[in-house]
Amino acid sequence: MIRTREVPAFTKEVRASLPPPFVPTARVGKPNWQRARQPIAAVRDRGYLPEHVPQWLPDDWFTVMVKHSGGTALARSAVFRRFAAVQLVQIATGMQMDGAAEFLGIPEEWHLSDVHKRKLHPLHRYQHRPEDPVPALEGLGQHISQLRTPIDYRARRRRFADWALDPAAWGAIQAGLPRPHRNRWTIPEHEVEGLLQECASEFIWSQLTGSEMSLAPTSRNLGPDASEPAKASPKGLIRHRLVWPRGFPYYLELRSALTNHAHTLATSSEGVGEYRRDG
Structure with a gap:
């Protein structure tokens, strides 16, 4: 109605009678797909550099993760190894999944191609498993921080x-x-x-x-x-x-x-x- 009437006084009167527009005071949540690519634990200085994280986690590091996950046997599949390595970089730096994957030398097509072709998956792939990756990754991060001579894998x-x-x-x-x-x-x-x-x-x-x-x-x-x-x-x-x-x-x-x-x-x-x- 406002757009079709050309009487300025009438338009002003109608607009004045309308409630003010809604302005949110809190941050709007991120979509599920975006949250799934976020760090799964608090981002902070964890005592190790992202360079100290290998793209392919060795077997003995999984033993450390098991100890910090309540004894649950974490999956040792290739996709979980990639996910865990990316998350170790994310929780130490605040990088998004894409940036952490690139940092580790993981090709872009591994996580941006069609779902059935992907070799790197975000968090939702593991949310229905009995394992809790957060304490496991935090425990592994502590283990990395205590290595006497950590390797610079990026170099x-x-x-x-x-x-x-x-x-x-x-x-x-x-x-x-x-x-x-x-x-x-x-x-x-x-x-x-x-x-x-x-x-x-x-x-x-x-x-x-x-x-x-x-x-x-x-x-x-x-x-x-x-x-x-x-x-x-x-x-x-x-x-x-x-x-x-x-x-x-x-x-x-x-x-x-x-x-x-x-x-x-x-x-x-x-x-x-x-x-x-x-x-």
Whole structure:
């Protein structure tokens, strides 16, 4: 009615009779999807730097989290490891999920792609689980703050951003190992050899940088489809046996040799004996 009448006095009179517009005095809550990407605990100085958080949490850190979660066995899935690492950065810095993921070297498409393709999920993915991640993460944060020689994983990721195991070093590692049984492979032997070197390079890089093998430079260079091989594929089997070598003598020895090589690279590049990765 106000817009159709052109009598100024009438318009002024009508407007004066209307109640004043509502002005909220409290902050409007964030949408659920936005809250799910917030730090799940209070942001404060926790005694460690975000650089001290690896993108791929080692197994012994999960033991620490279990101790601070009332004895509940926290999920050790890949998606939870990523979530926990991102949250450790968030609760120490106040970063949003996107910024913390980028800080850890996690690709943007891992958490911004279609839901069924995502490899990093926010809090709502874990809200229906019996575990309470808040005391677990706070306890783990305290553990990190008490490390005598914490590793600067971000500096490691930058230093070894384009690193790959060269053929000479791979040959030296192989020289001290027994030959693997290859009669069950469905691909030619020279392809098996290439996959072994590729996975060995990824494993060493993972140990050096505290990151997933699928983020290694050799994996990224092969494109997104090759970065996550099917578990039943030759490369998937090699990766699995490197991570879980029990029952495979060759892979037990190979893992040990690769871990020693990573230790040598870390100490020679930094000049100190602070290398430590346990899974």
